[in-house]
Amino acid sequence: VAKGDLEQISALFSHLVPEEIAELLEATPSKDRQVLWQAIPTDQQGEILTHTNEEVRANLLTTMESHEIAGLAEELETDDIVDIAQSLKPEEQEALLSSLDEQERTAVETALSFPEDTAGGLMSTDFISVRADIALDVVLRYLRQLGSLPASTTTLFVRDRDDHYVGTLKITDLLVHDGETLVEELVNTHIPAVRAYLPAKTVAHLFEKNDLISAPVVNDNNQILGRITIDDVVDIIREEAEHAQMASAGLDEDEDIFAPARRAAKRRTFWLGINLLTAIFASIVIGLFDASIEKVVALAVLMPIIASMGGIAGTQTATIVIRALATGKLAKSNSRSLLIKETTVGLFNGLIWAILTGTAVLLWFQDAALSAIFATAMLINLIAAAFAGAMIPLVLQRLKIDPALASGLMLTTVTDSLGFFVFLGLATIVLL
């Protein structure tokens, strides 16, 4: 992609929408990315930046001067300016803010005052609100004066005399009802307003549950501060769902796939360090039985199978539980049923694989005692794995630790150490 000359690239870019160019930039190794970035017309750079992930955005912004960043902001709506401001260092943020006009600055400052992952941090301030006690004709005249409406406007927000949020008015109602009808006769009071401090994840669930296209954001006095639209929510939903996948490998969902190798290594090395501790723990368990292994080497040959099967079975259970927790389908009331169900699954699987692998070991090593020990250890470890796979995420959630992040390693510690311990322990008692 990045080998052609700049003119060709510019020509190519002119056929793409900003989201596509953003994806292209994310998919481009760091050095070439800078070259591509220079080829993008300045008036499009801002829009494109709002579509890249955080790390790529920060990476591109570091190459720009303050006045260039201020230039970008001119083309953008306030929620997009907020996105960019959040990626800047404090002094650059200051410079950007001071380049905005009064009204925009206030809007951006309000949004910046809320944490990034709350409704307030997500909202834009381009919404239209009307008073409840006016007639549709008046609303229509007002809209005609405005000339154009913000994107994704399916409803207007309705407020009372004291600027409190009342409900929403469908744009389509303006079309099908008589002009003298009052707004308050048509207002839908069932669309909930979103409190500014509501976590982004909860906002996303609210949108999904109610099939919303947009929703108002209000302060503690129920006054409208801004608006969240479905396109922001789609981003949250994608990130939230990807979070579990990435977190289980100790990764961040905003990771730039072309981050410099040294930085990527540094970040991942922490996770390898934690894993080393759990692996050493399993090794110590093996070390307890080194005399047994010396006498029956088959133990060393077979022990990874028990640990590995336990790891897989536990991961299956944990994956289901983590997803159920993330989507809010598991709570105190039903977690006991799930624990019982998963342990029963572990029992079934344990029986099946104890018999099958026990037979295989008998054929391989021609040793009935070894085969019985192996089968017993397999059964115990698969049941324990299912129980731990369900229990660990549930306990972590209760302790307010992200289950997606920590479950995998804790689970492996259990299935490896327990698998080795049961197998080698039984063998030591029975064989020696």
Place this chain on the structure above:
Amino acid sequence: VAKGDLEQISALFSHLVPEEIAELLEATPSKDRQVLWQAIPTDQQGEILTHTNEEVRANLLTTMESHEIAGLAEELETDDIVDIAQSLKPEEQEALLSSLDEQERTAVETALSFPEDTAGGLMSTDFISVRADIALDVVLRYLRQLGSLPASTTTLFVRDRDDHYVGTLKITDLLVHDGETLVEELVNTHIPAVRAYLPAKTVAHLFEKNDLISAPVVNDNNQILGRITIDDVVDIIREEAEHAQMASAGLDEDEDIFAPARRAAKRRTFWLGINLLTAIFASIVIGLFDASIEKVVALAVLMPIIASMGGIAGTQTATIVIRALATGKLAKSNSRSLLIKETTVGLFNGLIWAILTGTAVLLWFQDAALSAIFATAMLINLIAAAFAGAMIPLVLQRLKIDPALASGLMLTTVTDSLGFFVFLGLATIVLL
């Protein structure tokens, strides 16, 4: 939740939206679920079914008679009837179809003729289209006659005299422009129509890229068949993102968390079987070196550490690559850069952990040769893990095998077997 008496449950349900009841049903163990289901008013059951996942839906539908299912359909829009029909056995589907009126039946049959995961299978037929050559006043009169518009209607679809799709007309344009303006003066021809056979995943990307709320579905003649709205797309995006997470543990993203233990065990046992084969392969590798282990038991104690670190490092790389592939950010052109970057990360991490763990082994076993062998094996396995973690998903993708499903096990086979082989092999050469 499910212990109270039925009246209480009914009272509770009357406060919930259908999506919430659906979540509640998914979160309820199988037996209690049937009890709850009976407590739901028949006129709400249909709407609720459209919000549950496929397995729970099929589970609930099996308990119902054909005429009850036909009853549900009366309350539903055509795309929701299609969802339900897709979960039915052929003869039940037939019965449901014959209970519909002419117009609905044609709409449902059209949608059923497309695979479930294509635009055609997702679309609903409740859309409004207008001719390009009429004036806004005429459109307004038409809409007033209809009285109410389908949910999420932000645009009307514009067609020409021969019913070909031309573009979209914003509802808000009707408000702010003069009544004599012709539709064709305002039509936005940049909103792409979706071909009926386009995969659902591609449809979702199209919506995300263009921030769409709805889009028309057309046949090969460019005639409008139906409409896809953002709420369907949100479901696709969630499923798509969850797919990778679930698939890596051999699970299906539509899995009912309260499926009967026996069925769940049967499904997961296949995955455990595949894993057993890879674990046995690793065991055979260990078996090659049983004489060495007999002489130096420390090898058996340390070997799981090498395999485990390789597994984690490889999984980190594979997770990033699988996500990049799923989101379309990796193609032929940039996969070489990624392979080089990830292998470099593997080299950095390999060096760090070879030095650290080598030192630890020296302190633990007081054996310089063993320490050097361990460090070398760690370095080699971490580099190989990074290379394999990037390579395996790329190759699987090229072979049209789902990388999310198969990468994990193939990777573990490499990191375990290679880790054991390099460590035990080096030890055999050097120590014996």
